[in-house]
Amino acid sequence: MERTRKRPQCVALEGALRKRARLPCRSLAVLWLCASALACGQTQHQAASVVDYLYSGDVGRLEQEAIPVLRLPLRVGVAFVPSASFAEEPISEKQKIELLKQISAEFEELEFVQSIEEIPSAYLRPRGGFTNVDQLRTMFGIDVIVLLSYDQTQFTAEGWTTLSYWTLIGAYVVQGEKNDTHTMVDAAVYDIESRKLLFRAPGVSQVKGRATPINLEEELRLDSDQGFQVAAADLVTNLQTSLGEFREDVRNQRTQVQVSEKPGYTGAGRVDLLLIVAALLLAAAAPWMPRKPR
Amino acid sequence: MDAPEAALSRVRLPLATATVLGAALLVHAIPAQDLLVYERGAIAQGELWRLMTGHWAHFSAGHLGANLLAFGLAGFIAEQRRERGFAWLCLVAPLAVGALLFALAPGLARYGGLSGVSLAAIAFVGVRGLFERGLWRWVCALALGVLGAKVLFELASRESLFAATLSGGAALVPEAHAAGALVGTLVAVLARSSVRNVRSPGGDAYGFESDGR
Numbered sequence: 001m002e003r004t005r006k007r008p009q010c011v012a013l014e015g016a017l018r019k020r021a022r023l024p025c026r027s028l029a030v031l032w033l034c035a036s037a038l039a040c041g042q043t044q045h046q047a048a049s050v051v052d053y054l055y056s057g058d059v060g061r062l063e064q065e066a067i068p069v070l071r072l073p074l075r076v077g078v079a080f081v082p083s084a085s086f087a088e089e090p091i092s093e094k095q096k097i098e099l100l101k102q103i104s105a106e107f108e109e110l111e112f113v114q115s116i117e118e119i120p121s122a123y124l125r126p127r128g129g130f131t132n133v134d135q136l137r138t139m140f141g142i143d144v145i146v147l148l149s150y151d152q153t154q155f156t157a158e159g160w161t162t163l164s165y166w167t168l169i170g171a172y173v174v175q176g177e178k179n180d181t182h183t184m185v186d187a188a189v190y191d192i193e194s195r196k197l198l199f200r201a202p203g204v205s206q207v208k209g210r211a212t213p214i215n216l217e218e219e220l221r222l223d224s225d226q227g228f229q230v231a232a233a234d235l236v237t238n239l240q241t242s243l244g245e246f247r248e249d250v251r252n253q254r255t256q257v258q259v260s261e262k263p264g265y266t267g268a269g270r271v272d273l274l275l276i277v278a279a280l281l282l283a284a285a286a287p288w289m290p291r292k293p294r
Numbered sequence: 295m296d297a298p299e300a301a302l303s304r305v306r307l308p309l310a311t312a313t314v315l316g317a318a319l320l321v322h323a324i325p326a327q328d329l330l331v332y333e334r335g336a337i338a339q340g341e342l343w344r345l346m347t348g349h350w351a352h353f354s355a356g357h358l359g360a361n362l363l364a365f366g367l368a369g370f371i372a373e374q375r376r377e378r379g380f381a382w383l384c385l386v387a388p389l390a391v392g393a394l395l396f397a398l399a400p401g402l403a404r405y406g407g408l409s410g411v412s413l414a415a416i417a418f419v420g421v422r423g424l425f426e427r428g429l430w431r432w433v434c435a436l437a438l439g440v441l442g443a444k445v446l447f448e449l450a451s452r453e454s455l456f457a458a459t460l461s462g463g464a465a466l467v468p469e470a471h472a473a474g475a476l477v478g479t480l481v482a483v484l485a486r487s488s489v490r491n492v493r494s495p496g497g498d499a500y501g502f503e504s505d506g507r
Contacts, residue, residue, distance in 0.1 A: 267405045270361060271364040271412055274440070283371050285433050289433065
């Protein structure tokens with residue numbers, strides 16, 4: 001069998017190359033650890049604000065104070081205000097549509113609401129103000145608009161377990177990143193004609209989670225989704241309460257809102273529970289009390 | 295004795311009540327409801343039948359069910375007690391309530407529902423009860439008190455005391471209830487002059503023996 005023997009010059013060259021190859025690996029590891037250290041205490045904030053949408057486009061313009069007159073039955077529009085920034089929104093269109101449907105369902109329960117329009121985001125212009133809302137009023141034939149907005153902040157901090165990242169394997173298995181996601185979804189109900197805020201309802205959530213540096217982005221996205229889901233459920237509950245309170249305030253004239261029927265309204269002659277109970281009691285009592293004319 | 299009353303004296307079936315309930319069910323079932331519902335514009339152009347048939351038209355099954363229950367109970371009591379004038383009430387009340395709505399609610403473009411006539415029937419039973427003796431008189435007085443308070447509350451607040459939600463934005467029409475209560479009271483008072491003690495071989499209403507006083 002013939003053996004290949006390396007010459008001494010070749011052996012020396014090979015050793016030098018191996019040493020050079022270790023240098024980039026070590027540099028990369030150092031850079032990565034530095035990046036991890038810099039990532040400590042990261043904060044992400046994303047929002048779509050009603051104030052930005054309604055008022056930032058018309059800076060300096062003052063709305064005249066007017067008493068809202070709600071002409072029943074109401075035609076209501078529901079829409080998400082667009083974000084003023086061009087960054088990717090943390091809430092997907094699918095989630096928006098789901099929330100719009102939930103909010104619509106709450107308003108459909110009200111007998112003084114004639115129709116609900118779920119207005120797609122494409123019809124709302126960032127910082128469009130009441131000019132944009134007036135356009136929506138004409139386009140969709142609505143009297144009142146429910147503007148949904150959100151505000152989400154995600155904090156990421158690192159615990160002592162991040163020391164395990166030095167082992168490289170630790171970065172894959174140890175969840176040293178502590179995430180905290182605060183979400184608020186808000187529904188503000190405006191009378192378009194008077195530009196008056198009729199009432200609002202908030203929904204809030206706080207989601208805590210942990211992640212490895214490798215799947216940090218994915219975990220933050222999942223926390224964001226969960227934050228919106230919990231906040232949306234909270235919003236729906238609070239909206240029911242706010243709607244009930246608003247109705248009572250209008251009924252007891254505790255709010256500066258006038259209510260009148262729209263000319264040409266549809267009316268229903270319907271009996272309520274009280275009348276049915278009264279008729280039932282009469283029917284139950286009648287057989288025991290024979291007719292005794294005076 | 296007039297024809298409807300004579301028929302009722304022979305047969306104890308609540309014919310007038312069944313006729314009204316049947317009409318409401320029929321109108322709800324047929325697709326021509328738009329031709330029968332109360333529409334102010336059409337009435338003004340001469341479609342006067344809508345003043346009457348509008349009460350038989352309903353906007354949903356729940357709306358229909360609640361109204362049929364209330365009217366059915368009131369009609370059953372009236373006919374079992376052989377209250378004179380109830381058949382006339384079934385004929386007159388829809389027309390009178392429709393005409394009063396036309397006069398008192400000019401903003402009301404479209405209306406449907408039997409509740410005005412149901413209130414007329416309950417008011418009729420209550421007022422006729424006031425002309426009797428015994429505990430029934432006080433039961434009727436209490437029922438009339440509740441009815442009056444309800445109508446006044448609705449007129450003042452334009453809200454139902456126990457609101458039954460009706461989707462589609464159809465508003466409560468307190469004028470219909472007030473008109474119904476008024477018409478029921480008037481018919482009961484007018485029928486009083488012809489009230490007689492009805493004695494039948496089988497006893498009084500529900501099979502109870504009348505004391506004949």
